[in-house]
Amino acid sequence: MKSLEEKIVKEGRVLNDNVLKIDGFLNHQIDVKFIEEIGKEFKRIFKDEKVTKILTVEASGISIAYETSKHFDYVPVIFAKKTPANNQDVSVYTTEVYSYTREKIYFITVAKEYLKKEDNVLIIDDFLANGSALNGMLEVCKQAGCNVVGCGVVVEKAFQSGGKEIREKGHNVVALARIKTMSKDKIEFVD
């Protein structure tokens, strides 16, 4: 998505070889008009899928998932909750996620009543790097026994291995911008 690549180059800030901040339009301040473009792009990509639920994880995924829902007949959006500890609650699906950025473990949970085995789930997230959050959501869907029709992420750090590994497992992972290399001076995208 050319306009996204341009926006990342213009407004993104590379803090180090691993951390790209796009707080100005997605992760802290939200550019609503631009998120509409992202929603349209996910529709174009996944238009042939019969999506019944959109799953994301709090907090940055919510605006994207919300906008995308409008293009899929307003299917319910579910945002997985992040909790510091495994709450042992039998009414939820839950799994451990390791955050490389924060160097700690957290858990994501989804109430069982909102994901059913009949569901066709589109997973949406902001970033894909090591794949830990995405793998967590895939695990939650596996526990629910539902069908994952695809995974749409806004930015993939393609120099990290998450995307490759998840695709090799057979999942349809599409990123709107795929970063090949990045440094404080330059961001290069995969063609």
Added chain:
Amino acid sequence: MKSLEEKIVKEGRVLNDNVLKIDGFLNHQIDVKFIEEIGKEFKRIFKDEKVTKILTVEASGISIAYETSKHFDYVPVIFAKKTPANNQDVSVYTTEVYSYTREKIYFITVAKEYLKKEDNVLIIDDFLANGSALNGMLEVCKQAGCNVVGCGVVVEKAFQSGGKEIREKGHNVVALARIKTMSKDKIEFVD
């Protein structure tokens, strides 16, 4: 907002005298079509205000703030971040918030670059009870020196004191549904 009151009665779950769960359409699963109605209602209420930014707090406020922005010329939405500790970062406005539900203190932060003293801010949140989150956002706006044009909340537990106290300080706080009393059997709204 009649349709909201009806939805709360139909889909809400009162866990005890203080806790109302509306996870089915706002706090975990999002009913996007219904959030559109909420956005329209906030527009109707605050239409005369010259809003330049919408401020909310992660995570449940995001979808409402995002939708509301569309009615105010797509002004930027900022979601305050919740952090367990005061991070001492001089580039952010920050304040302590006490969560009565979880019985613990957390901090909310907003990067200084996203709130300016020229801004006219509409604050949006899901719940208002003791007013701790709303007071936190008002404090952040005070630190930024910006003008708060109003506070729109989806549900106010009017039997708790937060709303009254914040209105007495002169803020324009509007709740779309105001609960007078609630129990497992019955929810009554303020007329």
